[in-house]
Amino acid sequence: MLDSGKLLLAVKDLRTYFFTEEGIAKAVDGVDFEVYEGETLGIVGESACGKSVTAFSIMKLLDYPGKTVGGEVIFKGENLLEKSEEEMRRIRGKEIAMIFQEPMTALNPILTVGFQISEALMAHFKMSKEEARDRSIELLKKVGIPLPEQRVNEYPYQLSGGMRQRVMIAMALSCDPSLLIADEPTTALDVTIQAQILDLMRSLLQGFKGALIMITHDLGVIAEIADRIAVMYAGKVVEYTDKRTIFYYPLHPYTFGLLTSIPRLDLELPRLNAIPGVVPDPLHFPAGCKFNPRCRFVTERCKEEEPSLVKVEEGHSVRCWNVERVSKEAKEGLLVGEV
Amino acid sequence: MNRTLKKLFSNTASLIGIILLFIFVIIALFAPLIAPPLTDDSYQIPRMSWEVNPQPPGFPMSEDIRAIYDYMGVEVRYDKAIFGTAEGGYDIFYGLIWGTRTAFRVGLITVIISVLIGILVGSFSGYFGGWLDEILMRITDIFLSFPFLVAAMVLTTILGRGLDKVMIALIAFGWMGYARLIRGSILATKEETYVTAAKALGVKDVKIIGKHLLPNTIFPVMVQATMNIGSMVITAAALSFLGVGAPVGYADWGQMVSFARNWIIGAPGHAGQYWYTVFYPGIFIVLFVLAWNLVGDTLRDILDPRLRGEL
Numbered sequence: 001m002l003d004s005g006k007l008l009l010a011v012k013d014l015r016t017y018f019f020t021e022e023g024i025a026k027a028v029d030g031v032d033f034e035v036y037e038g039e040t041l042g043i044v045g046e047s048a049c050g051k052s053v054t055a056f057s058i059m060k061l062l063d064y065p066g067k068t069v070g071g072e073v074i075f076k077g078e079n080l081l082e083k084s085e086e087e088m089r090r091i092r093g094k095e096i097a098m099i100f101q102e103p104m105t106a107l108n109p110i111l112t113v114g115f116q117i118s119e120a121l122m123a124h125f126k127m128s129k130e131e132a133r134d135r136s137i138e139l140l141k142k143v144g145i146p147l148p149e150q151r152v153n154e155y156p157y158q159l160s161g162g163m164r165q166r167v168m169i170a171m172a173l174s175c176d177p178s179l180l181i182a183d184e185p186t187t188a189l190d191v192t193i194q195a196q197i198l199d200l201m202r203s204l205l206q207g208f209k210g211a212l213i214m215i216t217h218d219l220g221v222i223a224e225i226a227d228r229i230a231v232m233y234a235g236k237v238v239e240y241t242d243k244r245t246i247f248y249y250p251l252h253p254y255t256f257g258l259l260t261s262i263p264r265l266d267l268e269l270p271r272l273n274a275i276p277g278v279v280p281d282p283l284h285f286p287a288g289c290k291f292n293p294r295c296r297f298v299t300e301r302c303k304e305e306e307p308s309l310v311k312v313e314e315g316h317s318v319r320c321w322n323v324e325r326v327s328k329e330a331k332e333g334l335l336v337g338e339v
Numbered sequence: 340m341n342r343t344l345k346k347l348f349s350n351t352a353s354l355i356g357i358i359l360l361f362i363f364v365i366i367a368l369f370a371p372l373i374a375p376p377l378t379d380d381s382y383q384i385p386r387m388s389w390e391v392n393p394q395p396p397g398f399p400m401s402e403d404i405r406a407i408y409d410y411m412g413v414e415v416r417y418d419k420a421i422f423g424t425a426e427g428g429y430d431i432f433y434g435l436i437w438g439t440r441t442a443f444r445v446g447l448i449t450v451i452i453s454v455l456i457g458i459l460v461g462s463f464s465g466y467f468g469g470w471l472d473e474i475l476m477r478i479t480d481i482f483l484s485f486p487f488l489v490a491a492m493v494l495t496t497i498l499g500r501g502l503d504k505v506m507i508a509l510i511a512f513g514w515m516g517y518a519r520l521i522r523g524s525i526l527a528t529k530e531e532t533y534v535t536a537a538k539a540l541g542v543k544d545v546k547i548i549g550k551h552l553l554p555n556t557i558f559p560v561m562v563q564a565t566m567n568i569g570s571m572v573i574t575a576a577a578l579s580f581l582g583v584g585a586p587v588g589y590a591d592w593g594q595m596v597s598f599a600r601n602w603i604i605g606a607p608g609h610a611g612q613y614w615y616t617v618f619y620p621g622i623f624i625v626l627f628v629l630a631w632n633l634v635g636d637t638l639r640d641i642l643d644p645r646l647r648g649e650l
């Protein structure tokens with residue numbers, strides 16, 4: 001079990017609902033996890049599992065109709081959910097920063113790259129324009145942008161997708177945050193650029209004292225970068241443990257399904273495995289365990305009663321009634337080759 | 340921006356507009372040379388005769404008036420009514436030249452202040468939403484429910500005569516369109532990821548509005564504002580024509596038209612005898628408004644991507 005540093009962030013029973021005209025969509029409905037200093041937490045799940053909403057809830061960036069209705073977000077000993085908007089503004093960017101999914105839309109097309117990096121610096125530190133500019137150039141250099149003195153005056157449209165994501169990373173790191181939330185930072189990029197960005201993030205993490213929350217649906221990314229992993233399904237954490245355990249001893253059928261659907265070159269499979277069905281609509285969740293309509297291990301109990309997140313051993317929690325059966329099959333089916 | 344300027348100058352219609360505006364600017368700037376004032380109050384139109392009837396173009400200053408200036412020790416550098424005189428001997432040419440300054444002042448000040456109020460109301464309303472939006476928009480609705488000209492007239496009447504009062508009235512009932520326009524654009528733009536990204540960096544709301552939202556939403560307002568400068572001048576002229584605008588004798592185009600009111604038809608048997616009383620002021624007003632509209636039209640064509648043929 002990793003026990004690297006002090007507890008930095010503890011999310012307890014976070015609930016964020018969207019109050020739409022069709023009804024209440026429980027996008028995040030009971031999420032628990034901890035992030036320790038110097039550690040990387042990976043949040044995995046399919047699209048529409050509430051991963052991004054969790055991130056936005058931590059930063060309190062959700063607008064109507066989204067509302068965090070319950071739970072606690074304890075950051076450095078203080079509950080962020082009780083902070084005022086102005087207190088949150090001082091925390092955003094400086095203490096907790098975020099890297100967005102789409103570097104194309106997350107940069108303002110009519111402002112220079114340099115301005116957008118300086119903006120955060122000037123919002124949090126008493127810095128003159130020139131100082132902020134110098135620091136921006138430094139940051140651009142740090143994230144591996146060639147000719148930073150020139151790039152700093154360019155507009156987003158003059159940069160490629162990978163460059164833009166590097167700029168986003170520079171923006172997020174500008175104020176040395178304690179916690180960095182990366183919301184699918186590589187999803188919108190092509191594969192070679194993805195690898196470059198991941199390499200960059202990994203090398204930056206070495207010199208980064210804070211913690212990282214990496215949100216992704218890509219288990220490969222998680223395998224490369226995360227220390228601890230929370231698997232989310234339909235607004236809930238269904239399995240929470242360290243990276244090694246997730247890949248070798250998954251105990252939740254959903255985690256198991258995700259792992260078996262990774263395309264593998266070392267096995268001769270007639271066709272790619274997939275989890276049947278789709279993530280349920282948050283307006284119409286099934287009764288009982290929310291994964292039951294798609295689950296291979298489903299029993300009568302799953303359809304009636306929802307399991308809670310149970311600690312099966314130190315540092316490994318699962319939300320499932322059939323842990324033994326999953327465990328048995330996982331051991332037989334998965335332990336082939338290296339992950 | 341360079342492209343915008345280039346198009347403004349290459350389009351015939353807008354070129355005419357720009358040339359006209361340029362001429363008006365020259366007239367306004369060099370008013371003291373074109374029509375040298377005879378008293379300290381240069382906006383006071385000099386009278387060329389004491390006659391009630393308008394005098395024809397080329398009418399020289401009457402002897403008794405010249406005697407007064409001589410008595411006051413004023414050098415009369417301006418003594419001929421090139422465009423004739425209006426009712427009461429007020430010199431039309433002088434009124435029009437100095438009235439150009441008035442027109443610019445009324446047009447620009449009312450529109451700029453209205454736009455500023457509109458930006459303030461619209462951006463706060465659109466950005467913060469909720470109850471603030473509700474309150475600000477209901478206030479806007481209330482102001483919009485008054486017919487513009489009638490409301491401006493009533494307010495000017497209450498405030499009293501004078502150009503500044505006219506401007507206050509025009510601003511008071513002229514900002515709502517901009518507010519709505521800005522609010523709409525902000526509502527659309529604030530959903531962009533870069534706005535959330537700026538928020539996530541802890542950028543202050545006011546800065547997000549000023550640096551991220553307004554520059555992306557201001558163009559339609561600029562077009563609207565340019566077109567409205569002309570109509571503000573027309574409305575101010577209308578108020579003067581109706582007798583609630585500029586004080587009597589003040590160099591203002593509306594006032595000039597108002598002087599012509601009793602003489603438009605001409606004398607019995609001599610239809611159109613006093614044509615100059617209405618023709619010259621009318622031409623100035625029409626050209627001024629036309630110039631702004633031509634420029635505004637072209638601006639809209641340039642800034643609207645649908646008309647630009649790019650979408």
